[in-house]
Amino acid sequence: MAIAQFVVNGLLVGALFAAVAVGFALIWGVVDIINLAHGEMVMLGGYTAYWLLSIVTGTAEGSVLLFLATIPVVVGVLFVVGYALQRTLVSRVIGTDIFLTLLVTFGISIAIQQLAIQVWTANPRSIQVAFADPSMNLAGLVVPKMKLVAFAGAIVLTAILYLFLQRTRTGRAIRAVSQNPEAAALVGIDVEHTRAVTFGISSAVAGGAGAFIATILNIQPQMGLIYTLKSFVIVVFGGVGSIPGALTGGLLLGAVEELTAGLVSSQWTLAVSFTLLIVLLVVKPKGLFGTGADNEH
Amino acid sequence: MSTDPDTGGLLRSIFPPQQLDRLFDLCGAHGWKLIAASAVVGALPPVFGLREGYMMTVLSEMFLFAILALSWDIVGGQTGYPSFGNMAFFGIGGYATAILVKDAAVSFPIAMVGAVVAVLVFAAINGLIVLRLRGHYFAIATLGILLATQQVTRNLDITGGASGKILFDVPPGIVFYYFFLVVLVVEMAVIYYLTQTRFGFILNAIRDDEGKATAMGFNTTYYKTAAWMLAALFTGLAGSAYGLFNTFLDPQTAYNGAWNVELIAMALMGGTGTVAGPVIGAFGLHTIIEYVESSFVGWQLVLLGIAIIVTVIRFPKGVVGTLRAHANEMDYYERGGMAATEDEEVTTDE
Numbered sequence: 001m002a003i004a005q006f007v008v009n010g011l012l013v014g015a016l017f018a019a020v021a022v023g024f025a026l027i028w029g030v031v032d033i034i035n036l037a038h039g040e041m042v043m044l045g046g047y048t049a050y051w052l053l054s055i056v057t058g059t060a061e062g063s064v065l066l067f068l069a070t071i072p073v074v075v076g077v078l079f080v081v082g083y084a085l086q087r088t089l090v091s092r093v094i095g096t097d098i099f100l101t102l103l104v105t106f107g108i109s110i111a112i113q114q115l116a117i118q119v120w121t122a123n124p125r126s127i128q129v130a131f132a133d134p135s136m137n138l139a140g141l142v143v144p145k146m147k148l149v150a151f152a153g154a155i156v157l158t159a160i161l162y163l164f165l166q167r168t169r170t171g172r173a174i175r176a177v178s179q180n181p182e183a184a185a186l187v188g189i190d191v192e193h194t195r196a197v198t199f200g201i202s203s204a205v206a207g208g209a210g211a212f213i214a215t216i217l218n219i220q221p222q223m224g225l226i227y228t229l230k231s232f233v234i235v236v237f238g239g240v241g242s243i244p245g246a247l248t249g250g251l252l253l254g255a256v257e258e259l260t261a262g263l264v265s266s267q268w269t270l271a272v273s274f275t276l277l278i279v280l281l282v283v284k285p286k287g288l289f290g291t292g293a294d295n296e297h
Numbered sequence: 298m299s300t301d302p303d304t305g306g307l308l309r310s311i312f313p314p315q316q317l318d319r320l321f322d323l324c325g326a327h328g329w330k331l332i333a334a335s336a337v338v339g340a341l342p343p344v345f346g347l348r349e350g351y352m353m354t355v356l357s358e359m360f361l362f363a364i365l366a367l368s369w370d371i372v373g374g375q376t377g378y379p380s381f382g383n384m385a386f387f388g389i390g391g392y393a394t395a396i397l398v399k400d401a402a403v404s405f406p407i408a409m410v411g412a413v414v415a416v417l418v419f420a421a422i423n424g425l426i427v428l429r430l431r432g433h434y435f436a437i438a439t440l441g442i443l444l445a446t447q448q449v450t451r452n453l454d455i456t457g458g459a460s461g462k463i464l465f466d467v468p469p470g471i472v473f474y475y476f477f478l479v480v481l482v483v484e485m486a487v488i489y490y491l492t493q494t495r496f497g498f499i500l501n502a503i504r505d506d507e508g509k510a511t512a513m514g515f516n517t518t519y520y521k522t523a524a525w526m527l528a529a530l531f532t533g534l535a536g537s538a539y540g541l542f543n544t545f546l547d548p549q550t551a552y553n554g555a556w557n558v559e560l561i562a563m564a565l566m567g568g569t570g571t572v573a574g575p576v577i578g579a580f581g582l583h584t585i586i587e588y589v590e591s592s593f594v595g596w597q598l599v600l601l602g603i604a605i606i607v608t609v610i611r612f613p614k615g616v617v618g619t620l621r622a623h624a625n626e627m628d629y630y631e632r633g634g635m636a637a638t639e640d641e642e643v644t645t646d647e
Contacts, residue, residue: 028433034433034437089606093609093610097613098432099436102381103561103562104609107606107609109602110602111606112602113598114595114598118599233441270445271448274441274445277441281430281434282429
């Protein structure tokens with residue numbers, strides 16, 4: 001039974017990892033950039049929700065509805081941040097050496113992270129949601145209500161992104177740019193704008209996930225890198241450009257981490273995740289669901 | 298869309314291209330003498346009485362960073378595999394030495410040999426795995442290895458866990474000053490020598506087009522792993538001495554995340570794929586970081602992040618690369634289009 005409990009915990013958190021990773025995968029697929037500042041979007045999303053609640057209620061506590069009401073604002077703010085980053089900085093290195101693209105996003109990541117420490121101190125914070133206790137009990141498994149809300153929120157964010165890409169005109173433009181930027185430009189798509197929108201919505205979804213993370217785990221300025229790396233593990237597992245793959249990867253990573261934490265010790269989760277990453281990269285570099293992320297560049 | 302810096306006018310008035318070109322030729326012709334001269338200059342300060350104190354530490358750290366940046370450049374710049382996990386070698390070297398000196402009561406020189414062996418074994422094993430990957434995958438895999446190594450170190454008993462290891466009875470600072478200087482000079486000499494050999498050319502061929510290098514019959518895995526182990530050797534040596542130099546090691550300092558970025562930034566700003574570039578970058582950036590660290594506490598990494606962004610966008614070739622390109626700009630008119638591009642490929646020592 002303990003194992004079932006660990007798996008349930010893992011799946012609940014894993015959905016959040018997946019929501020973060022989906023945006024990472026989208027930027028990778030469409031803009032062809034590994035965004036090492038992606039985790040910082042999660043962090044900024046968490047802080048935006050935290051400060052919104054603090055301003056409204058005076059403390060970082062609130063009812064579920066009040067918390068959920070902050071999500072659209074968080075998504076909007078992070079969209080602007082992502083759009084601006086792509087337009088002003090990242091767009092300047094697209095098409096150059098991979099190393100340079102990595103370094104630019106790494107530079108952005110460090111600058112945002114350290115600014116956050118200066119502004120908000122390095123103390124971990126979390127959002128307290130009123131009904132967090134007591135937990136629900138389902139067939140002998142303990143399920144904290146807030147984790148369930150966060151799980152549902154993450155799934156909804158991912159689903160909205162998926163539908164956006166599949167059903168809307170902008171979504172089609174994004175997929176077109178991902179397949180062939182030149183051809184997309186020839187049929188009249190503004191490639192630069194589309195890439196910036198991609199960056200924006202990816203950051204927005206990551207930020208939304210960050211707000212949920214602030215309620216069930218905690219947020220602090222240096223949390224970003226771990227989420228970036230987790231996203232990478234998930235995308236490698238699921239394959240670049242595959243949203244169902246990223247979702248499966250996220251849930252699986254969550255389960256693996258919780259199992260490691262429960263059966264061995266929480267100190268070993270990172271080591272296990274990255275060992276898994278290395279093994280996956282070597283054994284199955286295109287991911288289990290990938291449609292062919294090329295391993296050359 | 299590499300934005301070529303529009304600083305030609307300013308540069309041209311300070312350094313006329315022809316004279317700069319002549320200077321580069323001169324440096325190229327007298328590389329060995331330059332390395333020997335820099336060794337002598339580096340050895341002088343203690344002779345003139347600088348034996349301890351703040352400046353001594355700062356100079357030692359400059360040599361240390363130059364070693365790290367130059368080691369990174371063997372694989373990152375010369376071979377085209379940008380690693381984001383070089384500090385793993387540093388940490389393992391440091392911890393192996395600390396454990397041998399403290400727990401096994403071995404003398405420092407012997408402990409260092411043990412540490413180098415440990416680092417080389419580690420590099421050989423992970424090199425064979427991660428060097429099969431390219432581009433993004435390689436970069437992130439090395440970063441993953443660094444974080445995993447750090448966490449393993451934090452969890453083990455033999456390393457002292459999160460509280461680390463305190464080392465007593467360490468040699469005086471002057472020993473480390475000369476140690477770092479000697480390692481740096483040897484490393485510069487080794488890399489300078491290699492850039493003139495078949496081995497060095499093959500590394501550059503791998504960087505420029507690994508497919509073609511393989512097609513020409515080179516066992517690229519062998520060359521990549523050798524370069525990787527060479528980088529690990531020097532980084533591990535630096536780490537080995539650093540534990541004693543600092544008298545303290547914990548997972549946070551031994552696998553310092555900020556240094557991990559700084560050493561890449563140093564190689565980038567100085568100019569990747571050259572011998573002089575990473576050294577110049579290390580001296581320059583460390584001076585700036587030391588200044589910011591003492592004057593604006595807490596802001597040094599914000600500045601570093603911004604500096605990296607600006608360098609990547611405006612001067613992706615770094616100091617040496619930008620000057621080199623500038624020196625060659627007249628070649629196009631003097632000797633035709635091919636000459637200018639040919640010259641840019643040649644790695645030089647300054």
